[in-house]
Amino acid sequence: xxxxxxxxxxxxxxxxxxxxxxxxLPPGAPRHVELIDGSLIMMSPQTAxxxxxxxxxxxxxxPPQALAVIREMxxxxxLRQRPEPDILLVNKSAIKENTTSFKPEDVHLVVEVVSxxxxxxxxxxxxxxxxxxxxxxxxxxxxxxGLPVVYTFGLEPAVRAYVPTxxxxxxxxxxxxxxxxxxxxxxxxxx
Numbered sequence: 001x002x003x004x005x006x007x008x009x010x011x012x013x014x015x016x017x018x019x020x021x022x023x024x025l026p027p028g029a030p031r032h033v034e035l036i037d038g039s040l041i042m043m044s045p046q047t048a049x050x051x052x053x054x055x056x057x058x059x060x061x062x063p064p065q066a067l068a069v070i071r072e073m074x075x076x077x078x079l080r081q082r083p084e085p086d087i088l089l090v091n092k093s094a095i096k097e098n099t100t101s102f103k104p105e106d107v108h109l110v111v112e113v114v115s116x117x118x119x120x121x122x123x124x125x126x127x128x129x130x131x132x133x134x135x136x137x138x139x140x141x142x143x144x145x146g147l148p149v150v151y152t153f154g155l156e157p158a159v160r161a162y163v164p165t166x167x168x169x170x171x172x173x174x175x176x177x178x179x180x181x182x183x184x185x186x187x188x189x190x191x
Contacts, residue, residue, distance in 0.1 A: 012040070019082040022074065023100050032072065036125060038080035044117040049143050050086075052188040053113045056148070057087045057141075060182045067108055068092045074101040075110070077133040083126055087111035089137075089176075104133035109176055113141040113148075131155055131162045137176045138162055144169070148184050 013021070016038025025033065032043040054071060061069050070088040077083065082101060087110070094106035110130050112122040122140060130138050138153040150172050153162035166174055172182040 012038075016080055018079050019076045019101070022082055032084055034074070034084045035080060035082040036121065036129075041121070043084070044115070047115060048188060049146065049148075049186070050113050050115050052186045053141050053143075053148050054086045054111075056182070056184070056186060057111050061087070061089065061180065063089055063108075064178050066092055068095060070095075070102075073099075075104060075107050075130075075133075075135075076101045077104055077129050081129055081133075083121075083129065085110040085126075086113045086141075104130075104135050107135045109137040109139065110135055111139045111141065114143070127153065127162055131160050134160065146186075148186065150184065 017035055017040055018038070019035055022033060022035055030042050034041040034043070058069055058071050063069065067089050068091075070090055071086065072084065073088060074082045074084045075088060088102060088107055089109035090102050091106045091108070094102055110126075112118070112126060114122045127138055127140070134155065134157075136155045138155075140151040140153075142149045142151065147169070150166075150168040151164065152166045152168065152172075152174055154165045154176075155161075156163050168174070168184065170184055172180060172184055174180050
């Protein structure tokens, strides 16, 4: 069974959608929409693994006081690029009451939890866009038999590309300008 998309969705504006247009979608638009290469990407329903993995990082990532852990908000990378990472670590000074998106220079870390629907974007498209925008750290979280595996990357600024800094199972221990130590066992399924 499929649902028809509303008239406002297509064909889209001439030249494609732009980042600022996401703030002016009609009231009936989905709550979570990304913009990749001028195309709107609707978020598919999330799995329990995705929910618990995002919650793990939201709860256990303990940044210094100048940074804040944010979920379900976008980062504007360019005119036609406004992805919505699962977790962002941003400068607190960038958070205002009416903030709907962050600038790349205010983002310290992006975390993407891979799902079947987002696999290609999370593994290839988004990391390239994040590194081109100068975001220093990127973590990709994969489901390996119900357990999170975290692939960590750091920005090599001379070429604006991510280089692998680790693959973490059971425990994530790294440094991203501050020490990180997270037990990767998910608190699921709930008892």
